[in-house]
Amino acid sequence: MAQHETDVVIVGAGLAGLAAATHLHRAGVPCAVLEADDDVGGRVRTDVVDGFRLDRGFQILNPAYPAVRRLVDVDALRLGRYWRAVRVADDDHVSLLGQPLDVPRALRDIAARRYLSAKDLAALAALSARVAAGPAKAIVDREDRTTLDELRHAGLSERAVRTVFRPFLSGVFLEAELSTSARFFQLVWRSFLRSAPSLPALGMGELPRQLARRLPTTAVHLDTPVEEVRPGAVRTAGGDVWRARAVLVATDGSTAARLAGTPEPRWNSGTTWYFAPPRSPLPEPVIVVDARGGPIVTTSVVSEVCPTYAPSDRALVSASALTSLPDAEVRRALGRLYRTDAAGWPLLGRYEIARGLPSMPPPHDIRRDVRLDDGLYVCGDHRDTSSLQGALASGARAARAVLREVGARV
Ligand SMILES: Cc1cc2nc3c(=O)[nH]c(=O)nc-3n(C[C@H](O)[C@H](O)[C@H](O)COP(=O)(O)OP(=O)(O)OC[C@H]3O[C@@H](n4cnc5c(N)ncnc54)[C@H](O)[C@@H]3O)c2cc1C
Incomplete structure (x- = not known):
């Protein structure tokens, strides 16, 4: 069981998490992306x-x-x-x-x-x-x-x-x-x-892979499911603890409900x-x-x-x-x-x-809050619209919120 420290921990390497990581990286803020699966992309992956x-x-x-x-x-x-x-x-x-x-x-x-x-x-x-x-x-x-x-x-x-x-x-x-x-x-x-x-040309999975390639090679940690989230810290299924100034939950809406207490969407x-x-x-x-x-x-x-x-x-x-x-x-x-x-x-x-x-019954709020607590944020298509655009835009919005609050102290 290891202890790690970074500035921002992002849980999930779907499009929302990768978009957030891209914005933070461009702003010079180090972050670690912890992904449960064996590759990036979440719902956007391609098998050969x-x-x-x-x-x-x-x-x-x-x-x-x-x-x-x-x-x-x-x-x-x-x-x-x-x-x-x-x-x-x-x-x-x-x-x-x-x-x-x-x-x-x-x-x-x-x-x-x-x-x-x-x-x-x-x-x-x-x-x-x-x-x-x-x-x-x-x-x-x-x-x-x-x-x-x-x-x-x-x-x-x-x-x-x-x-x-x-x-x-x-x-x-x-x-x-x-x-x-x-x-x-x-x-x-x-x-x-x-x-x-x-x-x-290489399949829809090339979209998240392109985003991931632009991050430092050590930023994305695959096969790393997160079990528990608190403001400022997460615990992985393997028992490792990651401490950070901000934690951003970028999972699907049901997992975000379990980890961060946001309302669970219907699917x-x-x-x-x-x-x-x-x-x-x-x-x-x-x-x-x-x-x-x-x-x-x-x-x-x-x-x-x-x-x-x-x-x-x-x-x-x-x-x-x-x-x-x-x-x-x-x-x-x-x-x-x-x-x-x-x-x-x-x-x-x-x-x-x-x-x-x-699902997005009316009235659908296109910009749901991405800040949950001091040091705890959430993004994903369930915060915007259920689409590639919604996932990317919510990640960008969450990164901006993190930067506003945490950036100055980093
Ligand atoms: C069949 C289908 C067709 C679609 N068609 C279109 C379309 O034509 N156009 C369009 O714009 N959109 C389409 N979409 C929607 C679009 O793909 C999604 O809205 C978008 O990819 C969601 O991205 P996300 O990052 O919010 O979530 P996700 O892609 O779900 O990413 C969440 C990530 O978090 C990871 N994760 C989950 N739990 C944990 C945990 N405990 N610890 C660590 N990591 C965890 C997951 O493994 C995943 O990688 C479609 C979706 C599907 C499924």
Whole structure:
């Protein structure tokens, strides 16, 4: 049992903890990051299986997120970009809907008005203009409601919501009721309007790894679960004690509740499957949604976005659902969505994630306190929004609070 001393101890090397460590390091404040797992990244990790890159749960990076622009060397990630469009599949048709300037071939299906009427298109244009204009603060300060109410209020028809928005957004929120805060929806929509959703060439896990590489090599301690936290000290499961001027709990919301007494969030969950079909079933970097509402909420040929996700001449398909399903049912659903026989597609991996996103019912407070006590701080997506942006921004906010209080004495 060893005793250690440093200026700031950060518990957890997910994006929030790494963002906080980056800010403290830039300010010249030494810190130690204690991580329970065997690598950095938390919910953002990538496994390499037979030469395929499998993100632990399908997710996408939006390079327009303000915290990403501030903290991440986006060029070094060598992003592959999705089209700003969705393929909407039903029993007898697959339509392409999206931003026509980006994806001109979407024009034909938009004009066909199978899912979006002229009134829907006008409502969507007005909603997008309102969300894109002005500062993000205007969205945060606006009265909150559910996303479903927001879409209805914007004038979108029940058909547009049922066939396009609900399938697409349930993949983003990991819930199908669209009961998530409209503030969050509008912030996400604003980012989609500004930039295409993307994947790093080496997988989503490259994002936290890039942040960790910029820290001193001795800063991150892996396989070091923390058992107990007090202002100014933590105890690890191995019995080591770390004393510090400030302790920052950067774990997921449930662990933060146990260690630091913050309210425990409710969780939205999901499952992602990865298949390796013999050839790409859709040669387009696009997200496919099911107009019939499931059971697969989103699927895409990930290797069309980033060929580096699969060995050359192979394809990688991801499929995500809100629950667990038999693999055979997933293959059947994919066969229908891609208009092919997917029964023989080899399964590469399945990730069932019970604690995916802290749920965000309205009114959602986008900036929850990060200072709990003298010398005790908390950050993580459960303090901001359940997203990469929320995790990074909360880490930055907590680091600033630590610097205000402790920096002067360091
Ligand atoms: C399936 C899925 C899809 C998603 N899709 C998107 C998306 O498309 N776009 C988007 O913006 N966001 C998405 N997200 C959300 C985003 O990934 C998370 O909001 C973000 O990564 C949370 O980061 P965090 O640092 O707050 O928490 P975490 O990533 O949970 O990090 C917490 C860290 O603390 C460590 N820890 C826990 N307990 C201890 C302990 N006792 N001692 C030491 N360390 C401990 C954990 O091991 C972990 O490394 C998705 C999430 C999931 C799961």
